[in-house]
Amino acid sequence: MMKAKLVLLAACLALPLAAQPLADMHSDMSGCESCHADGVPSSDLAHENAACIQCHGGLADLEGETHQAHQGNLECADCHQVHEEAAASESCENCHQ
Ligand code: HEC
Numbered sequence: 001m002m003k004a005k006l007v008l009l010a011a012c013l014a015l016p017l018a019a020q021p022l023a024d025m026h027s028d029m030s031g032c033e034s035c036h037a038d039g040v041p042s043s044d045l046a047h048e049n050a051a052c053i054q055c056h057g058g059l060a061d062l063e064g065e066t067h068q069a070h071q072g073n074l075e076c077a078d079c080h081q082v083h084e085e086a087a088a089s090e091s092c093e094n095c096h097q
């Protein structure tokens, strides 16, 4: 019981440092099922990207020029590589020189 609380606390403290992969942070909140149907990744990630939009809104609804600039071109998981530690801001050079 105590141990579980300490793990949760550590997870919260890690957030501002962005060192924790997004998927871990979300899983701590509401499990793998929050993004994966029955907790199992889909092959086309359609379910996963729809899940992001259901909770956060789509590219048109989100703040920031980066989101607006990619309306109709990208899905959330193209930049937010949720199981990696890298921030979305580090994804740009994967596609832009
Ligand atoms: C915030 C949404 C989210 C959560 C929560 C999440 N995942 Fe994922 N997961 C994704 C996305 C998006 C991908 C595809 C991109 C990638 O591979 O990183 C993925 C990919 C995967 C893959 C395939 C990786 C590969 O290289 O083929 C596995 C396995 C997986 N997730 C398991 C899990 C498990 C187990 C949990 C719970 C502990 C979990 N995921 C929680 C969004 C999520």
Ligand code: HEC
Pocket (backbone or CB within 6 Å): 022, 026, 029, 030, 034, 035, 048, 049, 051, 052, 053, 055, 056, 076, 077, 080, 082
């Ligand atoms: C079940 C609802 C839910 C789903 C599904 C979900 N999120 Fe989240 N997400 C949250 C909540 C709640 C937070 C923490 C509060 C906040 O910052 O909005 C959060 C936080 C975030 C943050 C950090 C925000 C910050 O201020 O640091 C990012 C980035 C993010 N989510 C992206 C995604 C992406 C990308 C996906 C899909 C792969 C996704 N989320 C799926 C609910 C969800």
Ligand code: HEC
Pocket (backbone or CB within 6 Å): 052, 053, 056, 057, 058, 059, 062, 063, 064, 066, 067, 070, 074, 075, 076, 077, 078, 079, 080, 087, 088, 089, 090, 091
């Ligand atoms: C072109 C790349 C890109 C795409 C596509 C993208 N994001 Fe982001 N997003 C970013 C960047 C860059 C940030 C700034 C913080 C960071 O680097 O993680 C960010 C921040 C966020 C945040 C936290 C700050 C805020 O604006 O509330 C959330 C939540 C988020 N994105 C959700 C999403 C969701 C949901 C989608 C899909 C509808 C999405 N993003 C698609 C690049 C992207």
Ligand code: HEC
Pocket (backbone or CB within 6 Å): 066, 069, 070, 073, 074, 078, 079, 088, 089, 090, 091, 092, 093, 094, 095, 096
């Ligand atoms: C998965 C590939 C991919 C990623 C990652 C990506 N972009 Fe893009 N970006 C595109 C595509 C595709 C377009 C639309 C076609 C075009 O205009 O080149 C675009 C368009 C843009 C545009 C508007 C058109 C232009 O060239 O002026 C800007 C600005 C931009 N991206 C900035 C960014 C930034 C900043 C990041 C990182 C946060 C990022 N992109 C990440 C693929 C990507």
